Amino acid sequence: MPEETRKLYEERLKRYQAAIALAVPDRIPISAGSNYFAEVYAGHTNQEFIYNSNAWSEADARFVHDFPEVDAFRSGRFWGPAHDAVGFNLYKLPGRDLPPRTQFQFVEGERMKADEYHLLINNPVEFLFERYLPRAFSDFQEPGSIRSFMALIKGSTASAMLGGLMKARSQYMQTELGMPQSMGGVFLAPFDYLADGLRGLRGIMLDVRRQPDKVLEACEALIPDIVNAALAIADPLRRYPIFVPLHRGAYPFLAPKQFDEFYWPSLKKVMTMLIDAGYTIRAYLEGNWGPNWHHFRELPKGKVLCDIDIQGNIFKAKEELGGYQCIAGGVPDSTLILGTPDEVRERVKLLCETVGKDGGFIINGGCGIPYDSKPENFRAMINATLEYGRYSDTTKFELQINPNQPAGWQPPKRRIVTPWEVKRKELGGVMGDEEIIKQHWEMFEHMAFNWIFSWLW
Amino acid sequence: MSNFTELTQAFINLDEEKVYGLVQKKIAAGEDPVGIIKECNEGMTEIGKLFEQNEYFLSELIMSGEIFKSIMAKLEPMLGDVQQENEPSKGTVVIGTVKEDIHDIGKDIVVSMLRGTGYEVVDLGVDVPADKFVAAAKETGAKLVGLSCLLNFTFPELKKVVDELDAAGLRDTVKVAIGGAPCNEEVRKFAGADYYAKDAAAAVSICKEIYQ
Structure with a gap:
């Protein structure tokens, strides 16, 4: 890549990484995890962006061209064709079930029954194939049918394609636009796997009262698979944080006591394991996390970037998390959508002078930049950050790029459906180098499980 | 101190087994289903108050709806033509x-x-x-x-x-x-x-x- 682009990339990434690590960069970084605005800014409808992968680089290039001061961004999580390949029914998509210019939406449902906890806990593979997938994939309603076989083949092909597209996109952003990703790889809190795709909100709310032990046992049992699935798609160079949108831990979905009992312990374990693997995390604290965010002080300092949503009080968040974790947010979504550039500017000024004062702060909307933000408001947010958010002339921080896992670190046990030993026995032994055959056998076993696991939300 | 009936109190505590047991006992004793519903309704109202005061949260609210539904499923067939005396709506x-x-x-x-x-x-x-x-x-x-x-x-x-x-x-x-x-x-x-x-x-x- 041209020297100038490389320099730009490194400058941006350093600024972003420094803020997360609680070092003080040259200025307050500008970075949204989910930049919805960037998806439609170039003029694409929501449907076009979700269905047409050619739109991505076009949209990225236009956005970076017009807003080069942004330090890291990522947009788009869905690729409609992959959903359609299996008939994934957890989301309504623009252009398919919703008007082309609206946002995708989650569909609540009970895709695991109240009496199926033991199946999920003891034999997740069987549970997923026999119970969950027929309910989550409309093309897999009759397992064993031609259509169900086709769904699995189409779905896994689509996922492989999507993986390639996302990699190319990230590469394009880096080498052509000098733009880092704001995150790479994703996971949910164990409790949210249950509360979102599996039991649904209604189901989980009854479970925490009727069968609390099962809920806790399931959260624990999910941990190794969650960690492995997250690592499988995280940035191999550990430059970007792994993303975790946190849903039902917001107040008041759970009482603080319930949060402490059901939500936090298993989430903390997952995050600790990922941090131990050398990663940082970007946690979306969606909704009001006021009563619960103090828990993030229990994790290693400067490892978890916390996005503070508009329902939370960012000034309070700074009081409670300052010196422990970096926070992002502060510009109300409603102001970006309905307000004026002057109002945005006033808000950013206030943020820079208070929560941004000693570093550990990234400017953002509440968890993301809304689709309907006025471009002049987004521009005002940037300009005001440049004006009021400067700390010094240079970012004194060593760029973090690390392909190696920390010494001695081991991933949790990876799930294998048919162990190599069984396969070898069937083959009656192998004639050459066994290790290379075994390695690939296990790799695909592991990838296949991760693929199914990825459809849990 | 509150002076709720035993059933209402069990309902407020979301003690499912106790609630169903008490309801069953009342039915067996030939009590008026309208009265039983009224006791449960009082429990629902109190739970709403506890929710407003942040004593109860979503799981309690959903749970109370679930218990109420089960009781109604049992009592409704027994109501026959009896008109439930609804309190006049406030609006x-x-x-x-x-x-x-x-x-x-x-x-x-x-x-x-x-x-x-x-x-x-x-x-x-x-x-x-x-x-x-x-x-x-x-x-x-x-x-x-x-x-x-x-x-x-x-x-x-x-x-x-x-x-x-x-x-x-x-x-x-x-x-x-x-x-x-x-x-x-x-x-x-x-x-x-x-x-x-x-x-x-x-x-x-x-x-x-x-x-x-």
Whole structure:
């Protein structure tokens, strides 16, 4: 890549990484995890962006061209064709079930029954194939049918394609636009796997009262698979944080006591394991996390970037998390959508002078930049950050790029459906180098499980 | 100290087994089903209060609805032609999630809280177009229309409902309240609504103010 682009990339990434690590960069970084605005800014409808992968680089290039001061961004999580390949029914998509210019939406449902906890806990593979997938994939309603076989083949092909597209996109952003990703790889809190795709909100709310032990046992049992699935798609160079949108831990979905009992312990374990693997995390604290965010002080300092949503009080968040974790947010979504550039500017000024004062702060909307933000408001947010958010002339921080896992670190046990030993026995032994055959056998076993696991939300 | 009956207290404690046991005993003893329902209703009302006071949360609210449903399933066939003596409604409220938004959790909480405090609620569901709100307001004579949303692209839709109520000549008699995660004072002003309810308890207060 041209020297100038490389320099730009490194400058941006350093600024972003420094803020997360609680070092003080040259200025307050500008970075949204989910930049919805960037998806439609170039003029694409929501449907076009979700269905047409050619739109991505076009949209990225236009956005970076017009807003080069942004330090890291990522947009788009869905690729409609992959959903359609299996008939994934957890989301309504623009252009398919919703008007082309609206946002995708989650569909609540009970895709695991109240009496199926033991199946999920003891034999997740069987549970997923026999119970969950027929309910989550409309093309897999009759397992064993031609259509169900086709769904699995189409779905896994689509996922492989999507993986390639996302990699190319990230590469394009880096080498052509000098733009880092704001995150790479994703996971949910164990409790949210249950509360979102599996039991649904209604189901989980009854479970925490009727069968609390099962809920806790399931959260624990999910941990190794969650960690492995997250690592499988995280940035191999550990430059970007792994993303975790946190849903039902917001107040008041759970009482603080319930949060402490059901939500936090298993989430903390997952995050600790990922941090131990050398990663940082970007946690979306969606909704009001006021009563619960103090828990993030229990994790290693400067490892978890916390996005503070508009329902939370960012000034309070700074009081409670300052010196422990970096926070992002502060510009109300409603102001970006309905307000004026002057109002945005006033808000950013206030943020820079208070929560941004000693570093550990990234400017953002509440968890993301809304689709309907006025471009002049987004521009005002940037300009005001440049004006009021400067700390010094240079970012004194060593760029973090690390392909190696920390010494001695081991991933949790990876799930294998048919162990190599069984396969070898069937083959009656192998004639050459066994290790290379075994390695690939296990790799695909592991990838296949991760693929199914990825459809849990 | 509260002086709830044993059944009402068990209901408030969400002690499922005890509640079902007591109900079964009362049925066996030939007690009037209407009376049993009344005791459970009192429990529901108290649970609503505990929710408003942040003593109870969503799981308790959902659980109480579940228990109540089970009891009604048992008692309803026994009611026959007996008219349930409903307390007179304190007023009517039309409520729904606005067009193109399919979220109902917040709306449903507000609906159950309002019903629990004695209001008649016309729940239009989710993805409700503006003209349906207008028609429902006209038909029911409700003095309050509640608009719910979760997604911030719906702000223009909130405004549209207010504008259409205006165009239908209803704005003098019908107040509009908005609620849901992305709402705040700024959004209320933009939409031209009268109230912003930050939570379910605020929604109840607004109704009290309008129907006092």
